[in-house]
Amino acid sequence: MTKPMNDPIEAKVNKWAPSDIGISDINLQIRYLEGKLFSEPTKGVHPDFLERLNTWLENVDSDEDKKNLFRLVPNLFFIGRDEFDTLFMAAYNGQIARWISDQIGIYFDEETPEERLKAAIANTWICPITDSMRINGFYHVNNIHSRFNERPDWLSLCKFGSVEKIEKYLKKKNIDRIVLLEDFISSGTQVSKAIKFAAELPCKIPILVVPLLICPKALESFKVLECAYKHITFSPVISLATEIFILDTSIPNEYAFAPAIRDLVVNSYNKVVGSAGPHDYEERPYGPFGFGSTGGLIVMYSNCPNNTLPIVHHSSRYWNSLFPRSTRI
């Protein structure tokens, strides 16, 4: 009498639509995001997004669970290459420009503030904290012609670098201040070492730390660092609110779908890690809520952070990820 839909996702949505008024809208949102964002590869060669989405929905059996997964998709905070370029510009024209203006005391009524600012930027060493921060992209997007050929990541410096050599370099190059950039900071455990290393340089050079995106937990630990080192300033571009995470316990103002996802995350964890029993698993990705039980929903075009919910990024023999994560990229 009537042919069913060909596309498996469309067929699912059509089946759910009579009892779920908003599901068609969610489908259209996902299709829109697929065109604008999700089609960017997360890494290497993978099936296209819609195929991954369908396989991902098939990880769970019940329609209710499938719908919950489906509802989660438009709420993932996907940051593509263009979004990062925008964050680079926002950091440079916002956090960095303001900090340097304060450092050299630029006022509104000055006649040639741009020139003084330019001169001050020329003496500012802008470096990444880890190698995941695309520092050449930052320089390129902001059209910064730097006189420094070296832009080392400070996590490597703190492990292999020499304090004396760094101090000597700062002096030789007349560097007045340092800006340390990082694309995404979840807990801050890893980057804190690098920041402490920079903060403890004997010259006590002023340092600005600019995370482009930062999770609430890391923000707390940086406040402590800021108190300990008066010459360090933290100024994130985007501070992610606690409410946009799926935590292991309910919090005020969380997403309406959070309770359902919380249950799903816990109940499907064995499947996610490929476990057939209590002692059988392939690899445990830090627990059902990801590293540090953060419960993040962040996906970057370059990789999926480890504190994002494993149901999103982890693959095992029983679970296909939506945005596959590569460890240590």
Place this chain on the structure above:
Amino acid sequence: MDIRINPFHELYVTETIGPDRFVKLFSPFLVEQTLALFQPGNVILKGVQGSGKSMLLGLLKPEIRIAYAKANEDFPIKGEFSKFIGAGINLTMCGILDFGQRPIITEKTDEKEHLPIYFGDFFNYWIVADIINSIEKLSNELDGKIARELGIITDKTRFNEAAIALAADDCWFGYFEGIKDIPSLKQRLFERITSYRAFLNYNKEEIPSDIRQTKTSVGIPISITAQKFREHGIVPKDVNFYIRIDQFEQLGRLEGLSSNLGPLYKQVINKAIGRRDSRVSYRIGSRRYGWRDELRIYSTDSSLEESRDYKIIDLDELLRRQESSRGIFPAFADDVFSRRLMDFFPHEKFPIKIKNVFGSGLTPSNLAKKYAGTSPRRIIQIESSWPKPWVDFLNNLADNDPFCARLAEAWPRQLGKEKKEVIFKITQDRPFPWEKQYWKKERTYQALMQIAGRCGERMLWSGVDDIISLSGGNILAFISICQHIWDAWLRDMRGIEIQNYKMPEINPVTQAVGIYEASAHWYEKIAIEAGGNERKRFFEYIGTMFHKRMYEDSAMSNPGHNGFSLKESELSSDNEVRRFLDDAVDFGDLHDAPHTTKTKDKAKRKKWYLNPILSPYFRIPVIHTKEPMYVNVQDVRKWISDANATTEGLPVKSNTQSKKPSNEKQLILFPIKKNKD
């Protein structure tokens, strides 16, 4: 051509498309119905967004006429009707709405009050420049072929003499002194327009004194221009000048410094129309709400009068299905559909009908079977008092013909002893009593809506008839539905090879997905227009109410309760409610119509229905059948109030009789004396 592109992606084809595309896409179906546009006399062409106003007015542009000739296509306006020169102004594009964004202050006086005069002056100069432009285009393009057909003669000497005579006329107050030919006249016109624009955009300190001292009276220079070109033998006497004014409704949307000027600017244009000058005729394109309240003529105590000063062509009325006939819309939509697809399927034979792609839709019987799936008995609700044989009969009927079973279930619930007896005198002879032609026809869509609901299914809209009905006579709604269906089809065809250039036949399930998405989109976009948020809340309220009432009406006694009716006398006594409903109609969200009352008082009534495209969203039938809900104005006031649909919080006037929608057949047990309010 990549057929994965949606041919309906571009919803609007008005000012944005070039003349060549216009020739391909314009459907001449409406021309015959709107011939007044191509005859002398002022015409107001009104219609909701997307009703085709700009396309029709586009026919008056010389570029379009030339494009038809270049493409060797017949110009849609034929014979006597084609004898015209069109010139015009698009109020949004020309910059005239900037009057008011900067005060005009001179040493002697605050000229804010003179802004309407400046507005009229800019209008005059723009139109006169465009008249000359039109004559030149018609004379120069295609080696003057169209000019010759019209009898336009533009030899240099004659044209320049006309320019000198025009420039010397008193109507300009000396602004054109020294003009010797057409080029210098055009240059001076251009200078004036540019000066205005430069001033309004703060690029000039003040309006030059030669402009301030030569402000013209709206309409007069335009008429004089037509007269001079005729007197000098450039334009024959039987060729009419039609002046287009498009986007008239924008005058009601001015903000900031200009917020109070909109009505005055309308009055200025009314003044040009009200001159009843046979030398030129005006054509105003306006959305419904743009042409309603302001008919006064600037700086006079007169107002425009319909029929005497202007005629109205109401495109919405023209295109909406009449109760007695399907009207012209289906053929118009077929033509528009075919033209849209032509470029995408070069190997197909055209014209293509809507039916070729979307089919005829499913029959009620098949639809019911689709909703019922493998458990058809869930579509009927059994009453505990019904005898077992009748229950068995219904269940068996549901297994084979669920649609018929739903009608059968409703039959004994209706009023009338005879109908109730059917449960005891079960017949196997067809047609069954509930299959009587009109009884069944009137309840078909209510029954299907209830079956879908009882089975937890979404109503499945598909096929040419559903698409035409849901479009409600609005071509934009039709294209929008096609666009969403095509989108859904492309999504569904992901990963499947689409056979090149072959016209698809889109299955009903995919169509239903697209139609629902179109409906939801139209519901969301209500909020975009002025007052839209309030209206949207009202529609949510009444749409949900209609659904509930019709769904719960298990006897199917009120298949027409997807609309409501009010006495006209009652409505005219409540300006707030009348205004609210008028706005909703003018924005195209409600459709209204007078109707014949079935009540004894025979009072004149008016009925309202939601824009048909909203029916899938609210899960209500689109058909207007039987009687709508008879309510009183207090009921509507209460709906508006309950829906929080007015920013001022429309108060509910006290009236104890209006707690429930009125049913005039129902006698009141304890009549209450009506309060005077």
